[in-house]
Structures are given as structure tokens and as C-alpha cells.
Amino acid sequence: MDEFDRRIINTLQGGLPLCEQPFASLARELGTDEQQIVARISKLLDDNVLTRFGPLYDAERLGGALTLCALSAPPEEFEEIAGKVNAHPETAHNYEREHALNMWFVLATESRGRIDEVVTEIESETGCRVFQFPKQEEFFVGLKLDA
Amino acid sequence: MANMTHTMTGAIIEAMQGGLPLTSRPFVQIAERVGTDEQTVIETVRELRTAGTIKRFGVVVRHHELGYRANGMLVMDLPDESVETIAERLAEDPAVTLCYRRPRRPPAWPYNLFCMIHGRDRVGVQRKVDALLIANDLQDRESCVLFSRKRFKQRGAIYVSSDTAAEANIDG
Secondary structure (H helix, E strand, O other), X not given: OOHHHHXXXXXXXXXXXXXXXXXHHHHHHHOOOHHHHHHHHXXXXXXXXXXXXXXXXXXXXXXXXXXXXXXXXXXXXXXXXHHHHHOOOOEEEEEEXXXXXXXXXXXXXXXXXXXXXXXXXXXXXXXXXXXXEOOOEEOOOOOOOOO | OOOHHHOHHHHHHHHOOOOOOOXXXXXXXXXXXXXXXXXXXXXXXXXXXXXXXXXXXXXXXXXXXXXXXXXXXXXXXXXXXXXXXXXXXXXXXXXXXXXXXXXXXXXXXXXXXXXEEEEOOHHHHHHHHHHHHHHOOOOOOXXXXXXXXXXXEEOOEEEEOOOOEEXXXXXX
């Protein structure tokens, strides 16, 4: 990834122009041509720097649900419990963090009720109590990752 | 939102959930897939964006691959009556990449505000947290930084069913 890739990412983070030829419009903004832009974005996707290119939907507005969850896994069983949590297709991501609550994961489901079902399944599979931290309010942070 | 895929809007949502085609006229391809025209797709996307169903249109960046190797979840116990005002101020700080109010779970968890801080390394994250707390006069509040040790999984959640197609960018 070079300086030009970083410029493309930073520009894309501000959003793609909504027009017939969005890549041509982006290219004009960055002083290059459409083929260059498309080739660079393809490469960034291939290299896994970008996971995805397109619309980011608000799951809740589409009827789905997202919840941040945490549990305390005994250190010696951590990997095993992580395996059980991650085996659920509803688990979107999972981080080990330094705290008594040392496993933090996000569940994404098609409905609110399904979250509680998955939590109950995880609790019975792991023997760990799962705490749910659903978002109550989101504060807009803007797009400021300086790629 | 039931039966959404039976509507044109639902079909367009579903057609774009895997991402936008990297071609000169991407909305033409989407239009062909769902049986409409380019302008309808562009207009629908614009409406979805205005309504907030599309949070944004662009890229999902992998922080890790960009060199942001560390992240810390800064959590604070703030009074219910002032948490919003403080959160709005914190969200404006360049160090904060996500900011959510979430429920406390006493006694295990006394915190009600969650801020995500990304940095090149752990020391960098801690430095940003310290500066943030001082700048906002929050050093005396009960707070904690949960550093990430290992990331097991990161994906945009994709879930499709006969009547719902949704994709969400998830972090934090």
C-alpha cells in the first residue's frame, strides 16, 4: 500500500459519490483515471486492507439486531470457550480483552428475540454467564481514521 | 420491513449486500440483477441513505492491516444526567473512533459509556486515553481501559433470509 492508496481510502471513507459513474467521479477528484481507481480498489480488497466496498446497512432498521456481549472465561479454558462462541454464525467478531470480563463479542441476528436465544445457547455450552450490552445511544464520531 | 425482498427496495438492498461491482457503471449491474433501471437504483440508494438505512456508502477498513495494531475500549461510569453531554464532546475528539452509551451490569460492570480508541500500539492508545480524560476533566471519574489482546473474528455481519437481507459494519 502506498501514499496513493491511502488517499483513495481516505476519500472513500467520506463516501462514494452517488452518480452513474462513481469511480470516474472519484478519479477526477484524485487526479487520475477510472481504470486506475478500479484497479487500486480491487487490489486493496484482494490484499484484505479493505474487507468490503459498498453500502453499510443499519441492521436495526432492517429488522435485525446487534448486541455487544461479554463473559469471563477462565484463562485455561479461554481458547476452548472462544471456539464455542465463534462457532455460532451470529458471532460477528470476538476480542480477548484485559479485564475480569475477558471475552467481548458482537452477536448479529435477524431479530431481537434471536439474540436472547443465542445467548442462552452460549451460556449452556460454555457454563459462563453472558452479559449483554446493547447500544442505548450512539454518538456520531465522524470519519477520521487517517489512513 | 416484512416481505422486504418482495419489494424493489428490498431486492436492491439484497443485490448490494455483497458489495458494489467494481465497474464503470456499477448501478447498471445492480439494476440488471433486480430488473429495473440505473436511475431507479441510484434514487433508491439515495433514499435509503437519507433514511439512515444505509449508514454510509464506501469502504470497511481493517484497522489492523492499516497499522492500527492496538485498540482499547475506554469505559466510564458517568452520571445518567450528564452522560449525553459528555459523550457528545468525547465523540468529537479525533482519538475516539466509536462512542456508545450502554447499560451498566452491577456489580460486575459499573460503566455506562464505551469509547473505542485505536492506536499504532498499546502505549499510543494509553497516551490518547490520558490526554482525552485530562482534556475533558474526567480523570477523577471511575474508568477503565480494556486493551485488546487477540482478535478472533472480524467481519461485516451478513445475514440473508427469505424476507430480510442486512449487512452491518460492526466494530467495538
